[in-house]
Amino acid sequence: MSASHPFSELGPSLLLDMLESTGLHPDGRLLALNSYENRVYQLGVEEADPVILKVYRPGRWPKDALSEEHAFAEELAAHDIPMVPPLAFDGHTVGTHAGFYFAVYPRRGGHAPPLDDADTREWLGRLLGRAHAVGHARAFAHRPAMDPQSMGTGSRDFLLGEGWIPGHLASAYASLTDDLLVDINAAFDRAGGWSPIRLHGDFHPGNILWTDAGPHLVDLDDCLTGPAVQDLWMLLSGDRTERTLQLGDLLAGYEDFHVFDPRELVLLEALRTLRMMRYAAWLAQRWHDPAFPSTFTWFNTDRYWEDHVLALREQAAAMQEPALSV
Template identity: 55%
Template sequence: MITVDTPSPPYQDLTPDRILNAVESLGLRCDGRLLALNSYENRVYQVGIEESAPVIAKFYRPLRWTDEAILEEHRFTLELAEREIPVVAPLVDATGRSLHEFEGFRFTISPRQPGRAPELDDPDTLEWMGRFIGRIHAVGAIEPFAHRPTISIETFGEEPYRYIITNGFIPPDLEAAYISTVEDALQRVRAAFARAEPVALIRLHGDCHPGNVLWSDTGPHFVDFDDCRMGPAMQDIWMLLSGDRAEMTRQLSDFMEGYKEFHDFNQRELLLMEALRTLRLIHYSGWLAQRWSDPAFPASFPWFNTQRYWQDQILALREQAALMDEPPLFLG
């Protein structure tokens, strides 16, 4: 097994032949069909299999996670699947392995799950989503992760902010404004977390936006647990809410109709909603900055690191600071 400290080949060495050979090293027979899927952190492909349904092969970004952290993600999704919660878990081979290695690349194979984006303006859909996320959180609260990080002000706010500043991403004429805006926003985030205490930290999906939910006639399927980690339950909820305050209040009420059937919700976590949204803004900019040397990122995100981008970030963070001063959503 590769460890996080072992140099790994860059993605440009992940040729179509190597991808197919990796899949066939597990005893599968590829039919030559290969489709790159929308993924930036890792490399993900739909691979055709002879006389069988296609599979999804995910090749992990070198050096990002330890083997132990990846296997902990796999165990979590397999635990959820065993409890008949609709998540897409990795396939396990005859020896019980879910993480594989081929010519220096770590990868996993999972079944292909078709679906469409959920209609989050539909109350029944939100209630359905709430039931399954409630079940995920009920399992997530049983025990903590040992090898995966925690969503915190430090990891999602202060660390990416320091990286952006120390590596010179901010245009000189915007640097003072960006620094003062982020410092002010983080101060309000700290205050929000302090007001919300005590908050339980549980195992989460971690990146539960609508793009990571595939809807079919049988309901939702949750995919891409690559960012699963410890954190407050609200982290898996707020990204499903949108619109003005009245709209988000209605959406939250519909969602909680299902969620509370399976897991208790600490209403103090509503104080964290805009704080978590603020941390995601900062973290997203830091993520793009940290990956900017990957040729796929400038090609896919040409608007990043432009004057306009940083101006918009300053504006967005100022708006978030104002929102954090408002009362939290009310849940009857």
């Protein structure tokens, strides 16, 4: 397998063989689904419902970390939290085939939640409160922890060190991110002794499948240890008044099942800034994968980097504002 094209060998024959190695019998139907960090496919199965085959990016996670992700999904499901865990074959959920780790999931449908509805937000708050009560019960051993250094400093140093920032912006980007990192670390200091818990880690609307019966959760690929607010802030949007209202609805449901530490609210804009910095570095680090240049055609243009610097300047101002409160 070419190091520059991690998934270049994932042709239909290999994917069908991969699924067949679990003991399932594919019927030849294969549909690629939108996914970039990993590769995800829907495969038909003889005399059974189709399944979802997730092929992990080589070198990203060791097997222990994948097993721990799957165990967390199973633990959530065992507590009646609507999580979609992977299927087990011979007692194992992480498969290995042709040098790839993979997992097989039951197919579940749904659409993004209607976040403009207060009842929906309170329902999602209850769901998160229940999930965080489970996440608080024990610790990860092999998953990462929320770390401003790796997400912020590491991302910044990679982009500058590898020459991704255009020359006319490099000085401004370096100075701006110096200041941002000071403010981010100060926010973590002000938040005090919040309790780290196991989190979904990437709790945006695209990872919530909504149905008439309510939500169910997918994709724990970024699960990690961190502050509870990491799983809340991506559900907020709009101006300060709108975000305050949305946060109140979420926490009204959340605190039915788990106590929220309000000191964590000072981290909200710091976490948003870290995600923005990490996202730019992630795109750059994956640019050798042919799926990225063909999909993210707007990336690595002067306009992209100019907009990125502008957005980070806006975050610098946002981090000077008082934290949201409810």
